Amino acid sequence: METELDTADEPGCFQWAPVKAIGNPPRQRSLHVAVVVDKCMYVFGGYDGSNRVNDFLKYNFKTTKWSQIQSGAERGPSARDRHVAVAHDKCIYIFGGYDGSNRINDFWCFDTENETWTPIESQGTTPSPRHSHSAVEYNHSMYVFAGYDGNYRSDFHEFNFAQRKWAPVQVKNQNQAPKARYRTSAVVWKDTMLVFGGHDGAKHLNDFYEYNFEERIWTQIEQGGKMGPPSPRDSHIAVIHGDSMHLFGGSTGQARNDLFEFRLDTREWHEVKPALPNTSLSPVQGRTAASTQEAIQKATPCPRFCHTGVVYNNSLYIFGGYDGQNRLNDFRQFKLVDEVNVEIPSSSLIQDLKNYINSPLFSDVTFIVEGDKRVYAHKLMCVRCSYFRAMFQGEMREARQSEPVEIKNVSHRVFLGLLEYLYTDELDISLDMAMDLFVAADQFGVERLKKLCERKILTSIDIDNAATILQAADLHTAVSLRQSCFDFILRNFDAVSKTQSFEEMGRANVELVFEILKRR
Structure with a gap:
């Protein structure tokens, strides 16, 4: 008897299920990014099989609705794939990637509250143009690790959001750092960044490292447990849930759809076997072992790599990717824990x-x-x-x-x-x-x-008020606002310098005028 999935049911613990969604989902793609801010998952860019794209969509977990935010290079980052994204303070930061012709290292911020893109003008030494790198957010900084810039890399960079400044990470034991690689996974757990697998240009990897942000040292993790580590792979996803890291899919030379849990308290790997999904058949309706396995396989995402994965409300969500033949846009949920269903x-x-x-x-x-x-x-x-x-x-x-x-x-x-x-x-x-x-x-x-x-x-700076805002930012030591005003005035100096507010600033604080002229 064929088992039909009832997609109206929420998955139970350790069950895969399609995600309920209304609205138009993103087109099929791989090599995109996805991040969660508040109750929404945002998807940007990627490769649709023909072109790099820069469309931008969000899925609202509460309303179960997909909606397009905006598209077009004139309003945000250019079309690209193999870029990275992190979320910080209700903003999404996009760095680098490949635009179809060149590796790039531009840096963008999307404010999810005002739904506006802003290019980041930073200080310090920006990482080289690259793709297939990894990034995490920790303690008000973005960290970029590894990737490919014409060579496989193992360099490590920090962008401080408050200072708007890039700097190489000062590692105390650089000789213990992971070898150069791309398409590795990186996640943050407590005060550490965990890096697993990737590809070094010659072979797939399954080594496992942690970087301690406070001690500034790398340590290779001993991968215990009866099963040992997952097979060497790249282009997989990893997420943190509680004291566990979950890893799904990737490429070992072939697309994979296996799911693993690494317990960070016991330092052991376990393969997570999906449970039987909720179906229209009850357990006593003559289910055979074959029909049970068929139902599990039907609910499980197909093998894939270059997909995205996020955690929201005790579930792992997988979107898109490439199965070796086709780009995908299916959206699947795997519930990681049982929930008590009490109306609060x-x-x-x-x-x-x-x-x-x-x-x-x-x-x-x-x-x-x-x-x-x-x-x-x-x-x-x-x-x-x-x-x-x-x-x-x-x-x-x-x-x-x-x-x-x-x-x-x-x-x-x-x-x-x-x-x-x-x-x-x-x-x-x-x-x-x-x-x-x-x-x-x-x-x-x-x-x-x-x-x-x-x-x-920052969203209101214009020709007429830029000088006035700069005076206030300087007076009240608002570093980011002051820098943004300087950047705006320098880009629009001819127009701003003719305004009444600029003239008043010159009378009130001539040092600011001198600083502007020195920066030109």
Whole structure:
């Protein structure tokens, strides 16, 4: 009896199943990238069998919908394959690859909140143009390892997001580093980067290394367990889930669809055998061993390499790749753990806290802004800010009095926005308030809010306001914003230099004008 999959069912533990999806999925492709930000998986670029592409799509895990974000070289990176991508602070960073003619080393940032592409203008020595390299994000830096730039590489580079600067990684025991390779996997677990397999130009590899970011040393991992390591391969995927690394597929000379788990606590490999998928047949309806195996094989992704894999909500998701004959665009899910199916109401914490903003209920401090406007607040929430913490806990005069506290040089609207952030850790920052809120966040020492404002302001830089924003960024030590303003002004100097804001900047801070002229 033929077993039909019921794709309306969610897979159980250790089961493969097609992913529920509506909307138009990405076209068939391999050599693309996929990363998860919040509740979405983003897919960019790759090779469709005829051309390199630069279309950009996302899959929303909550709505189960595919949607296209944007396409076209004029709005973002050029078409490419064999590039890398990492996610950091709700942004996706794309580096390098092959455009069909040349290996490249351009660097792009996509802001998932504003859905805008920005080329990264960096300092330091950028890695050589390359493809088939690997990359991870760790502690506010992007790390790029190995690849092919005309030669197989084992070099290791760091890009610091705050400094916007590339630098070679200073490894203490370089003689213990992995040999040159490409198409290896790299993932982060705790304070280490794990590198498995790849191809060295002569043969497939299955060696396994970890790099300790804190100690700055490479160590080759002894691969224990009864089965030993997976067979040598490249173009596979690896992901971290808990204290395990899962590895799927790749090429050993032939496409593979085996799945392995490396337990990082016991340092042992185990092959993961898929369980029988949910089907329309019950276990007592005469299922034979042959029909059981057929159902498992039908649910399992076909052998492939140059695919992508991500983890979301305790499941491994596989998309696309190449089976040796055809590019693919199937989308499969493998559930890694059993989940307790209990309906949990949405959290109301943020809204509950928001209701106390400027409310006299339980208020134990009153602020006066704009001379006569009272704002009711609660010390317990205000002490998230270092300025108010010093005010209420330290020797400041306001800590010893019960009278209202006057706040100068901050508007009523901006101060309420500051409190909303302190109460809820989030704020919908409007463009017309971003600069004033940025100044207030700097005044009161709220660094994360300052960065959020900084990012919002970055999207609004234009010819007329670039000089004004540069002055504010310089005054309040906003390094990234200051650099972005300089880059914009240098690219558009002839137009910016004729604006009223540039003239006012020259009168207020002639050193900035000199710095601009020196950089030209």
